[in-house]
Amino acid sequence: MAGITIDHLVALTLLLTVLMLSIGAYSQIIGAAIIQQQNHHIAMKAYDLANAIFLNPGYPLDWGQGNSTPSAFGLQDPDIGGYSLSPFSLQKLLSTQAQVYYYKTGLWYSNNSLGGGGSLLVPVSSCVNYTTAAKLLGVNGSYGFQLVIAPTLNVSISEVNLNPLRLKVGVRGPGLALSGATLKYFLYHAVPKGGQYPSIEVFSGTGQTDSTGSAVLEFSSVDGSQNAYSIVVYASLGGLSGVGYRSRQTLTDNQIIPFVEDLENRIVLLAHSWDVHQFPPPVAALHFNATFFLLTQDFGLREIQLSESAGLVRSGKVNYGEGFPYYRLQIPIEGEGILVVAYRWGNNYGIVMMPWGVSALGFSVTFGGDPSSADWVATEIRQMTVNKISYQVKLAVWSTKGYQHWGYKH
Amino acid sequence: MRTIEIFLAAAILFVAFAVAAYFAILPSPRLVSSPNLRELALSTLETFDANGELSRTVFTNPSDPSWASLQIALTSSLPPNVVYNLSVYDIVTSPTGVVTYSLVRSISDSQSDLGAGSDSSSKVVTSSNVTFTVNPQKIGENIGKNITLYILNCNDANGWWITGYTAQSLASDLYKLLSPYFQRTVLVNSTSQLGTILDNTALQGERLQDAVVINTFGEAVPIPAGYYTTQGYDGSSYAKYAYILGQRVNTYNWTWVSIVGYPLYYVTNTVTFAGSQNSWGIYGMIDVGPAGLNAFLRGLDSQSYSYNNNWITGSPGVVQFTWNASYYSNYYGIYPSPYQTSTRALPTSILSTYHLSVPTNSYIFRVVNNWIAGATFNHKGSDDKIHGSLTAIGLTRIPDIRITALGLLQHYRPTIYKSEFGASGTSKLVVLQLAQQGGV
Numbered sequence: 001m002a003g004i005t006i007d008h009l010v011a012l013t014l015l016l017t018v019l020m021l022s023i024g025a026y027s028q029i030i031g032a033a034i035i036q037q038q039n040h041h042i043a044m045k046a047y048d049l050a051n052a053i054f055l056n057p058g059y060p061l062d063w064g065q066g067n068s069t070p071s072a073f074g075l076q077d078p079d080i081g082g083y084s085l086s087p088f089s090l091q092k093l094l095s096t097q098a099q100v101y102y103y104k105t106g107l108w109y110s111n112n113s114l115g116g117g118g119s120l121l122v123p124v125s126s127c128v129n130y131t132t133a134a135k136l137l138g139v140n141g142s143y144g145f146q147l148v149i150a151p152t153l154n155v156s157i158s159e160v161n162l163n164p165l166r167l168k169v170g171v172r173g174p175g176l177a178l179s180g181a182t183l184k185y186f187l188y189h190a191v192p193k194g195g196q197y198p199s200i201e202v203f204s205g206t207g208q209t210d211s212t213g214s215a216v217l218e219f220s221s222v223d224g225s226q227n228a229y230s231i232v233v234y235a236s237l238g239g240l241s242g243v244g245y246r247s248r249q250t251l252t253d254n255q256i257i258p259f260v261e262d263l264e265n266r267i268v269l270l271a272h273s274w275d276v277h278q279f280p281p282p283v284a285a286l287h288f289n290a291t292f293f294l295l296t297q298d299f300g301l302r303e304i305q306l307s308e309s310a311g312l313v314r315s316g317k318v319n320y321g322e323g324f325p326y327y328r329l330q331i332p333i334e335g336e337g338i339l340v341v342a343y344r345w346g347n348n349y350g351i352v353m354m355p356w357g358v359s360a361l362g363f364s365v366t367f368g369g370d371p372s373s374a375d376w377v378a379t380e381i382r383q384m385t386v387n388k389i390s391y392q393v394k395l396a397v398w399s400t401k402g403y404q405h406w407g408y409k410h
Numbered sequence: 411m412r413t414i415e416i417f418l419a420a421a422i423l424f425v426a427f428a429v430a431a432y433f434a435i436l437p438s439p440r441l442v443s444s445p446n447l448r449e450l451a452l453s454t455l456e457t458f459d460a461n462g463e464l465s466r467t468v469f470t471n472p473s474d475p476s477w478a479s480l481q482i483a484l485t486s487s488l489p490p491n492v493v494y495n496l497s498v499y500d501i502v503t504s505p506t507g508v509v510t511y512s513l514v515r516s517i518s519d520s521q522s523d524l525g526a527g528s529d530s531s532s533k534v535v536t537s538s539n540v541t542f543t544v545n546p547q548k549i550g551e552n553i554g555k556n557i558t559l560y561i562l563n564c565n566d567a568n569g570w571w572i573t574g575y576t577a578q579s580l581a582s583d584l585y586k587l588l589s590p591y592f593q594r595t596v597l598v599n600s601t602s603q604l605g606t607i608l609d610n611t612a613l614q615g616e617r618l619q620d621a622v623v624i625n626t627f628g629e630a631v632p633i634p635a636g637y638y639t640t641q642g643y644d645g646s647s648y649a650k651y652a653y654i655l656g657q658r659v660n661t662y663n664w665t666w667v668s669i670v671g672y673p674l675y676y677v678t679n680t681v682t683f684a685g686s687q688n689s690w691g692i693y694g695m696i697d698v699g700p701a702g703l704n705a706f707l708r709g710l711d712s713q714s715y716s717y718n719n720n721w722i723t724g725s726p727g728v729v730q731f732t733w734n735a736s737y738y739s740n741y742y743g744i745y746p747s748p749y750q751t752s753t754r755a756l757p758t759s760i761l762s763t764y765h766l767s768v769p770t771n772s773y774i775f776r777v778v779n780n781w782i783a784g785a786t787f788n789h790k791g792s793d794d795k796i797h798g799s800l801t802a803i804g805l806t807r808i809p810d811i812r813i814t815a816l817g818l819l820q821h822y823r824p825t826i827y828k829s830e831f832g833a834s835g836t837s838k839l840v841v842l843q844l845a846q847q848g849g850v
Contacts, residue, residue, distance in 0.1 A: 011412035014420065018416070018423055029434050050446075080460075173483075175486050176482065177486070178483070178484045178486045179482055212844040237482060239461060239463030239464055240458070346586040383454045384457060390487065
């Protein structure tokens with residue numbers, strides 16, 4: 001009798017153990033399959049979103065050049081179509097960088113500046129933010145996304161010698177240095193004009209990179225240690241194009257900062273840097289002279305005169321503190337280009353460049369949420385052009401709904 | 411005993427698990443999370459061809475340095491862990507129509523095949539040296555009639571409501587636009603030549619019956635001296651000349667085309683009427699008024715002549731293309747503005763008064779409040795066959811002759827034969843295959 005009881009006890013224990021093991025093992029299979037399915041669904045969503053964002057201009061088609069919020073979100077260039085993005089729509093995306101406050105307008109500005117003499121500050125109120133974009137794309141509350149739009153080529157410029165000015169240009173892609181690339185460069189040199197206003201001398205030319213993807217540009221009549229200069233270099237080879245820039249100035253704390261005021265009417269205001277980032281004395285008023293250079297089809301920069309009427313200027317004196325208003329100027333035409341502002345205080349010079357359309361200076365844009373805390377992120381990578389400059393765009397998508405009750409991680 | 415049974419049950423469960431695990435093959439994590447190589451390849455091809463650089467390169471000699479540039483650019487632009495193989499194929503079409511692809515050149519940064527995990531995209535590129543031609547069907551060809559196009563280009567007549575142009579410049583432009591669609595195009599260079607064709611005599615041996623006659627003189631119509639200035643005058647008005655024109659259009663089954671304004675409002679002959687002006691200071695022209703069109707329609711409808719100077723056109727204002735006009739605008743590649751201003755539109759009442767009808771495809775503009783701003787009106791005789799037509803563009807000045815061309819083309823609808831896109835030597839197939847290196 002006792003033997004039968006022990007036999008039943010052992011059998012029952014074994015049965016329960018085997019059942020537990022079986023359930024656990026099957027759960028592993030089913031759980032892994034569910035996670036794979038969920039991840040696959042996110043990957044498909046990333047593909048759909050990439051098509052929706054990159055292959056659709058949104059509505060209105062020219063929303064990047066207006067002040068209103070689009071009623072449909074998309075970044076495709078409506079004038080070109082295909083795999084090209086609008087430089088102006090990109091300009092209106094709210095950057096993930098820290099915003100800048102300018103107390104004289106009482107506004108916060110989205111900061112897409114890359115530094116090094118290039119600046120792009122757009123009012124936050126004119127920008128499309130992440131939540132709006134997510135709502136327009138129909139993923140708000142269900143999926144998160146982040147867009148990173150960066151030039152494919154890195155065109156770096158370094159100083160070899162200051163007098164005469166010699167600059168080394170390096171062109172690299174993500175995979176390799178670009179040898180044999182054609183270079184087209186434009187050097188803007190701030191020089192005395194007579195009186196207290198600076199003038200801009202332009203030097204331009206072409207070159208070619210060697211087998212290491214480098215080239216040296218020499219400006220025999222330019223003393224780089226004097227005054228200030230900015231250089232913009234466009235590189236192209238076999239259907240791939242990129243742009244880089246560099247500035248040098250003798251003024252450090254006292255600067256002019258351009259802010260976009262009105263995208264639709266292309267109004268830019270010029271502020272004294274002391275009113276934006278206060279710094280210790282000496283502080284000085286700055287005389288400036290501004291010019292717009294239109295980016296042409298073959299990567300040329302054509303000077304377009306700024307108008308001087310109805311409160312618009314192309315030169316003036318920007319002072320700081322209360323009682324000294326900023327100046328307004330107008331980008332003269334709708335095309336993409338670069339606003340170059342040379343400024344001066346005594347024998348100290350500076351230059352700031354603001355791209356009108358992000359690709360004129362090869363600015364990159366990061367827009368959207370933060371994927372670092374997501375469980376699983378699907379990524380789409382595509383090659384695009386922005387006004388003929390090659391860009392690589394990465395779209396990261398993740399689920400914002402709680403999931404993975406099964407699985408390996410918990 | 412129970413323990414043995416449990417062991418047996420456990421064995422069955424484990425076997426079942428093994429079988430399930432064997433058949434439940436999950437995709438590798440990489441298949442789910444890897445970049446979409448197909449889209450990356452397609453976007454790479456598209457962006458490399460955005461400036462036509464890819465097309466230029468693949469049509470060069472395989473030893474051309476631009477291939478090396480393309481290779482460097484490809485290697486530089488793709489992520490370091492992505493390898494590629496770019497293959498270019500010639501598209502060869504045999505005389506029997508069989509298409510084959512022959513490899514022209516392949517470039518790669520990988521020593522071996524890219525493997526089963528690779529993905530690819532393709533693009534057909536076209537040589538910039540190739541001109542694609544279109545061969546329009548000749549109007550009337552499909553019904554066995556060689557229809558002639560006459561364009562009035564009389565050097566002894568003046569135009570009205572063609573401000574900014576001369577009839578001769580309009581005739582030249584119309585010739586360029588429309589002559590490809592007609593078997594013969596004849597410029598009628600004088601009023602006497604117009605008299606010749608009105609008298610049923612060909613100018614260059616062309617077929618006169620069923621012809622299209624475009625009056626480029628706007629609201630004025632050239633009048634030949636002699637028979638037509640005498641018989642076309644009723645004692646007080648040259649409206650009777652318009653009546654005779656209507657009769658001729660009926661007899662020869664012509665399509666008479668008025669390019670702008672009120673049709674047949676003036677008659678013009680700079681020699682015969684050298685001392686007369688149209689009340690607006692244009693000499694060589696005499697005012698007929700609305701009676702001209704009324705008389706023309708009576709002549710077209712084989713009614714007896716009577717002088718009727720009642721104004722019959724209206725001003726519907728801004729008018730819009732019909733669906734047909736938009737469609738044929740795209741089909742023939744003629745793009746005038748789809749919105750125009752009409753101040754001389756014909757009333758729908760003339761359809762019943764003069765036995766006219768407008769085929770659906772022949773309306774250029776939508777009918778607004780019973781006003782037809784632009785259309786081709788067919789006149790049907792008692793035998794229910796078409797005997798003459800009138801294309802009237804009742805827009806305000808100045809004329810856009812593209813609307814005239816579009817109106818005629820959408821009325822006759824000649825077919826466009828386009829050269830084949832994939833013809834031998836004109837296109838190449840470019841395939842970009844990508845694969846990831848490393849990892850699982």
